[in-house]
Amino acid sequence: MIYKPNGKPNFLSEQNYFAEYQALSDTLSSYVNTGTLASFDGLPLVYEYYLAENARASVVIVHGFTEFMEKYHEMCKFYLDMGFNVFLYDQRGHGMSGRETEDFSKAHVSSFDAYAKDLEAFIDRVVRPISDKPLYLFSHSLGGTVSLLYMQRHPDAIQKAVLSAPMILPRTNDVPRFIVSAAVRLDTKKYGSDAPFRGARKFDANAVVEKSSDLSINRFRTNLKIRISDVHYQNSQITNGWITEALKVHKTLLSAKTKAISTDILLFTAEKDQVVFNKYDRKLIALLKNARQILIPGAKHNLSNGSAFILETFYSAIEEFLK
Numbered sequence: 001m002i003y004k005p006n007g008k009p010n011f012l013s014e015q016n017y018f019a020e021y022q023a024l025s026d027t028l029s030s031y032v033n034t035g036t037l038a039s040f041d042g043l044p045l046v047y048e049y050y051l052a053e054n055a056r057a058s059v060v061i062v063h064g065f066t067e068f069m070e071k072y073h074e075m076c077k078f079y080l081d082m083g084f085n086v087f088l089y090d091q092r093g094h095g096m097s098g099r100e101t102e103d104f105s106k107a108h109v110s111s112f113d114a115y116a117k118d119l120e121a122f123i124d125r126v127v128r129p130i131s132d133k134p135l136y137l138f139s140h141s142l143g144g145t146v147s148l149l150y151m152q153r154h155p156d157a158i159q160k161a162v163l164s165a166p167m168i169l170p171r172t173n174d175v176p177r178f179i180v181s182a183a184v185r186l187d188t189k190k191y192g193s194d195a196p197f198r199g200a201r202k203f204d205a206n207a208v209v210e211k212s213s214d215l216s217i218n219r220f221r222t223n224l225k226i227r228i229s230d231v232h233y234q235n236s237q238i239t240n241g242w243i244t245e246a247l248k249v250h251k252t253l254l255s256a257k258t259k260a261i262s263t264d265i266l267l268f269t270a271e272k273d274q275v276v277f278n279k280y281d282r283k284l285i286a287l288l289k290n291a292r293q294i295l296i297p298g299a300k301h302n303l304s305n306g307s308a309f310i311l312e313t314f315y316s317a318i319e320e321f322l323k
Contacts, residue, residue: 003031004053009081009319011311012074017218024077031080037089037126040117043098047089047126050080057134057159057322058085060127062119064141065167066107066235068095071223075138075304078315082322084136087127091146092118096232101194101239104231105202108194108239112249115142116149123150123157136322137161137263141276141301144168148253148261148284155260162318163267164303168280169250170243173199181247184240193241203227203234213275213301220305250280258287265291266321268314270299 012020028050037045048069059079061072069088076086090097093109101108109115127135137158139147144166151158172180180199187198205228214220227233238246265288269281285293294317296303299310306314 001031002051002053003080005081005083007081007083009078009315011078011315014216014218014308017216018222021074021222024073028073028077035126037122039092039098039121041114043092043100043118045089045092045098045118045122046096047087047122049085049087049126049130050076051085051131052080052083054083055085055131055133056083057136058087058127058131059136059138059322060119060123061086061088062137062139062143062147063088063091063094064139064143066094067140067143068226068233070095070226072304074219078318079138082319084322085131085133087122087130089118089122089126091115091143093235105234106194106196106237106239107235108242109245110193110241112145112149112245115146116153119146119150120153134159138164138318139166140164140304141167145249145253148258149249151261151263152252152257156262158263160264160322161266162321163265164314165268165270165273165276165278165301166281166284167246167276168253168284169277170246171275171277172247175199177247180243184244184247188240188244191240193244194239196237197240197243200237200239203236213273214305215300215302215307215310216305223305254280254283254287258284259289262289266317267291267293268303268317269293269295270301270303271295271297272299273301275301 031050032048034048039045068090079086093099135158137147144163209217209220269278285291303314
């Protein structure tokens, strides 16, 4: 079915969140299209998409670390009501997509290039054949890393991109990066790249919002409930291989390759981000041809799970940028 935009894109209220979320889920279930793509190395990527009536563009949502498609259904409805087609997929090692390890608790990848090649395969073999509309990206955290790597390879492919708290360099819990890197090199030699990083944390079914990167209690609870319901959503333990890649990717993201990107970019920085070093956002902006930054006061890393003020600032800016 084709979705008819209501012309009033909005986010769900905190007060009536659970009822509104259920209504949103019921609505989207009538319009969803699903599939599985064999990526460049044969690993299966599970995806879904929604088509809007008289769509003006197509938006590809690239989720963050330990996330999955369902977490972005609220945002999906927002874009549909703006008159955009929406495409989502579970990144490798996440959700229902394939993994490079049989242990669902691990978050492992042999190379971040694989993430970028997956996005390339998804755009070339799913998005483009379905829609020839202008192509936009929305990405969060790790998704921002992946999107930037993709845009370095294809500087003119994306017309507009929103980067939400992009992961240029992850924080290491106040442990100096050189110490972490040395420990990872030692452990990789001893235990292998797919072994859990010594500082990795397992999925916590008893997690509380106060210690999370969310400010919306009801969004936090809903996401936790989904993760508890299925082991596929419980990847949490980063491996030696993943952290090795994460700690070096900033060298590529902040290199001359980024200067070639012609995409019009809106970058959101969370003032109180404890997941990534937000100070690198300015360095990235300085390299990009067409980019601007919005710093959101009081925001934690998960901007789309923020307070009412943060959500209003966030979604209003996106709507203005993409209109």
